[in-house]
Amino acid sequence: MILEALADRQPPPSSSAAARRTFAWIRANLFKSLWSSLVTLALAYLLLKLGLEFVGWSLVDSVWSVGTDTAGKLDPSACRAARGVGACWAVIGDKYRLILFGRYPIAEQWRAAMVVLLFVGLFALSALPRFWRRELLLLWSAALIAIAVLMSGGVLGLAPVPREQWGGLPLTLILATMGLVFAFPLAVLVALGRQSRMLPAVRILCVLYVELIRGVPLISLLFMASMLMPLFLPMAIVPDNLLRAELAIVLFAGAYLAEAVRGGLQALPKQQYEAAASLGLTYWQSRRLVVLPQALRLVIPPLANTFISFFKDTSLVLVIGMFDLLSSSAIALADPVWQGYGVEVYVMTGLIYFCFCFSMARYSKFLERKFGRPIASR
Amino acid sequence: MFSDRQAAQPVSLALPAAAPRFAPAAVGSDRPGRPIGWVRGLAGFRSDLRLQAIFWQVLIVGAAVAAGWYLASIATANLAQQHVATGFAFLQRTAGLPIGEHMIDYDPAINTHGRALLVGILNTLKVAAIGVVLSTLLGAVVGVAQLSDNWLLARLAESYVEVLRNIPLLLHLLFWYAILLSLPVARNAIELLPDVFLSNRGIRLPVPVWHPAYGWMIAVLAAGLAATVLAARRASRVQASTGRRPRIWPVACVALLVVPVATWMMLGAPFDLDVPVRDRFAFRGGSVITPELAALVAGLVFYHSAYAAEIVRSGVQSVGPGQWDAGRALGMCPYPIFSKIVLPQALRVIVPPMTGIYLGVAKNSSLAVAIGYPDVVTIVHGTMNQTGQAIEGVALIMLVYLGISLSISLFMNWYNARLALVER
Numbered sequence: 001m002i003l004e005a006l007a008d009r010q011p012p013p014s015s016s017a018a019a020r021r022t023f024a025w026i027r028a029n030l031f032k033s034l035w036s037s038l039v040t041l042a043l044a045y046l047l048l049k050l051g052l053e054f055v056g057w058s059l060v061d062s063v064w065s066v067g068t069d070t071a072g073k074l075d076p077s078a079c080r081a082a083r084g085v086g087a088c089w090a091v092i093g094d095k096y097r098l099i100l101f102g103r104y105p106i107a108e109q110w111r112a113a114m115v116v117l118l119f120v121g122l123f124a125l126s127a128l129p130r131f132w133r134r135e136l137l138l139l140w141s142a143a144l145i146a147i148a149v150l151m152s153g154g155v156l157g158l159a160p161v162p163r164e165q166w167g168g169l170p171l172t173l174i175l176a177t178m179g180l181v182f183a184f185p186l187a188v189l190v191a192l193g194r195q196s197r198m199l200p201a202v203r204i205l206c207v208l209y210v211e212l213i214r215g216v217p218l219i220s221l222l223f224m225a226s227m228l229m230p231l232f233l234p235m236a237i238v239p240d241n242l243l244r245a246e247l248a249i250v251l252f253a254g255a256y257l258a259e260a261v262r263g264g265l266q267a268l269p270k271q272q273y274e275a276a277a278s279l280g281l282t283y284w285q286s287r288r289l290v291v292l293p294q295a296l297r298l299v300i301p302p303l304a305n306t307f308i309s310f311f312k313d314t315s316l317v318l319v320i321g322m323f324d325l326l327s328s329s330a331i332a333l334a335d336p337v338w339q340g341y342g343v344e345v346y347v348m349t350g351l352i353y354f355c356f357c358f359s360m361a362r363y364s365k366f367l368e369r370k371f372g373r374p375i376a377s378r
Numbered sequence: 379m380f381s382d383r384q385a386a387q388p389v390s391l392a393l394p395a396a397a398p399r400f401a402p403a404a405v406g407s408d409r410p411g412r413p414i415g416w417v418r419g420l421a422g423f424r425s426d427l428r429l430q431a432i433f434w435q436v437l438i439v440g441a442a443v444a445a446g447w448y449l450a451s452i453a454t455a456n457l458a459q460q461h462v463a464t465g466f467a468f469l470q471r472t473a474g475l476p477i478g479e480h481m482i483d484y485d486p487a488i489n490t491h492g493r494a495l496l497v498g499i500l501n502t503l504k505v506a507a508i509g510v511v512l513s514t515l516l517g518a519v520v521g522v523a524q525l526s527d528n529w530l531l532a533r534l535a536e537s538y539v540e541v542l543r544n545i546p547l548l549l550h551l552l553f554w555y556a557i558l559l560s561l562p563v564a565r566n567a568i569e570l571l572p573d574v575f576l577s578n579r580g581i582r583l584p585v586p587v588w589h590p591a592y593g594w595m596i597a598v599l600a601a602g603l604a605a606t607v608l609a610a611r612r613a614s615r616v617q618a619s620t621g622r623r624p625r626i627w628p629v630a631c632v633a634l635l636v637v638p639v640a641t642w643m644m645l646g647a648p649f650d651l652d653v654p655v656r657d658r659f660a661f662r663g664g665s666v667i668t669p670e671l672a673a674l675v676a677g678l679v680f681y682h683s684a685y686a687a688e689i690v691r692s693g694v695q696s697v698g699p700g701q702w703d704a705g706r707a708l709g710m711c712p713y714p715i716f717s718k719i720v721l722p723q724a725l726r727v728i729v730p731p732m733t734g735i736y737l738g739v740a741k742n743s744s745l746a747v748a749i750g751y752p753d754v755v756t757i758v759h760g761t762m763n764q765t766g767q768a769i770e771g772v773a774l775i776m777l778v779y780l781g782i783s784l785s786i787s788l789f790m791n792w793y794n795a796r797l798a799l800v801e802r
Binding site for chain 2: 016029030032038039043044047117121198199200201202205211215216217218220223224227228231232233234235271308313315316318321326329330333340342343345346349350353354357358361
């Protein structure tokens with residue numbers, strides 16, 4: 001009622017049309033009923049209070065850098081003084097290299113940074129539909145080779161860096177990208193195998209694989225890769241930690257992606273399969289030319305969701321002692337100088353993960369709109 | 379089983395070529411284009427789909443079995459070389475593994491690895507159960523809030539979902555754990571509510587002291603619950619035959635509230651609280667929620683509730699607005715429309731994907747190992763480090779989770795079947 005009175009007392013015509021529209025919108029969307037108004041007011045109060053507190057903590061009362069003591073060591077007393085009141089961003093300033101690049105040798109970290117840029121550029125290019133052609137595969141191969149050269153060195157005058165020293169964001173991106181590159185074909189094969197009515201033994205193998213992997217946590221697979229694989233292989237050919245973790249991730253992601261792909265294969269109308277067969281296409285031709293292009297479009301949202309959760313799941317390599325982005329953040333906090341500033345570090349690491357995952361989620365929405373029309377209606 | 383071996387032999391050579399259905403001239407036939415010896419067999423093979431199927435299955439299964447046998451033989455040799463005894467006998471040995479939280483009695487000096495494993499399984503089940511219940515509740519609230527008329531509430535709920543589900547669960551756990559550990563020490567603990575203390579040693583809260591009267595109350599409450607369920611069933615029967623539903627809330631009220639409270643009063647109304655008392659360095663008495671448990675539950679619930687919220691939202695959205703209009707046209711109030719018309723239809727869409735969330739909560743509770751909560755993975759990891767029984771340990775972990783996953787799937791499938799539309 002007060003609002004109506006306010007609405008009536010709006011200033012005369014000049015800007016009033018827009019103002020009235022704004023006002024009508026506010027009334028319809030924020031103060032529709034008594035309950036809605038109460039909720040709006042309570043939320044606005046909370047938001048304002050928490051927002052102000054957050055700004056105070058992160059910007060006003062925060063410590064951005066600390067001095068050194070007489071011995072030349074960092075002296076975090078400024079941070080200790082601000083404890084509980086303001087954030088201590090000095091920890092990021094001191095540790096960002098460790099967080100971003102792990103134990104990669106400091107003098108060579110420009111290479112790791114290049115790798116991150118290469119990955120981001122590669123993703124950005126591949127995301128644009130105008131670049132979807134055969135040359136993209138060549139570009140990917142070239143970029144992956146460049147990444148391998150940059151990371152391990154040993155050629156072109158680059159100092160060699162053993163794989164145990166890889167870490168941080170490049171390692172996360174390598175684990176995720178290479179995992180997907182291998183898991184996706186595996187998933188398509190397994191999904192096809194699970195569908196095949198001609199080969200019951202293969203179908204049973206595929207079902208067993210998918211259900212076993214989906215029934216256990218990724219941690220148990222990582223344990224298997226790090227502790228059991230050396231037992232099950234001849235000493236000479238045991239791959240190193242990175243490859244073993246990658247293998248576990250590929251097996252894990254393969255099972256989940258296979259389920260997503262199977263959803264598309266099942267959702268495809270039966271007539272598509274029959275039409276392909278009646279044209280005389282062989283099994284692989286019909287799958288490659290008719291079935292998969294349509295089935296994969298149907299399952300863009302679940303595939304994207306699996307990609308995203310799988311990107312996040314690479315952080316689990318922490319439990320087997322590898323130094324991906326999250327583990328190196330945890331290690332940065334083990335420094336006695338910076339103990340107790342976990343919130344600051346994790347907020348930053350979380351922001352990096354969020355940027356990657358959120359852009360993937362938005363991109364999948366875009367793809368969904370582009371290809372989202374159901375097949376039946378065409 | 380494989381009678382046509384000679385014919386099948388060249389297949390692996392010929393398959394990559396583009397359909398050499400008949401012999402090419404180079405093979406040396408005097409009349410080009412006419413099939414000769416093995417090629418004729420090959421042509422028969424290529425047209426006999428059943429034979430091909432058998433061939434490929436034997437090949438793939440054979441390869442799988444051979445690989446398995448090879449790996450097993452190497453493992454046996456490696457284990458013999460390292461003098462590791464295989465088998466589960468180590469479960470009978472004394473554990474010597476200190477465990478912070480145990481729901482059953484456990485003493486590392488006396489009890490075995492087997493009992494430690496049981497402690498771990500119970501801890502995992504506890505976290506999974508709490509996580510499932512809380513993420514369902516929070517997910518339902520946030521999911522419905524996303525559909526609110528109120529613009530601010532809907533946008534806030536959306537941001538909640540977007541922020542929380544785009545950050546790794548492990549980061550959630552480490553973040554909450556870091557926050558809980560940075561709380562003041564016990565001496566300066568924050569008194570959250572009267573007698574509820576928050577410190578870097580966890581949350582201390584008062585608990586009622588057990589009294590035999592509570593046992594009677596539980597028994598009476600169970601009987602009351604049974605009576606209420608029976609009354610509800612009878613009410614449904616009466617409604618089906620007469621169209622009029624008898625009231626059951628008076629029955630429920632008496633059976634669930636009046637009778638148990640009366641029992642409690644008759645037994646002398648015992649009520650003693652075990653209240654935490656602040657000492658110089660620690661607390662005495664009360665019950666404690668450790669920082670590990672609190673961080674694990676908080677991380678699991680915030681992360682999975684974001685996914686649950688999306689499922690609830692899309693489930694409610696899947697029920698068209700026509701259903702609401704129809705309810706209003708019948709003169710129903712908003713709440714009955716929601717509970718009697720929209721919700722039963724939405725649940726059919728919600729329950730199947732929700733199973734995935736519950737499986738995720740149970741499996742992701744294994745991340746406890748990163749913050750040291752003694753769940754089954756943490757404990758078996760400790761056992762493996764002590765005994766060196768890596769194969770058995772990993773197998774135990776997998777078996778436990780397979781069992782949990784299977785039980786959740788079975789229960790949810792049963793529930794889903796109950797909800798499914800009965801077409802008449």
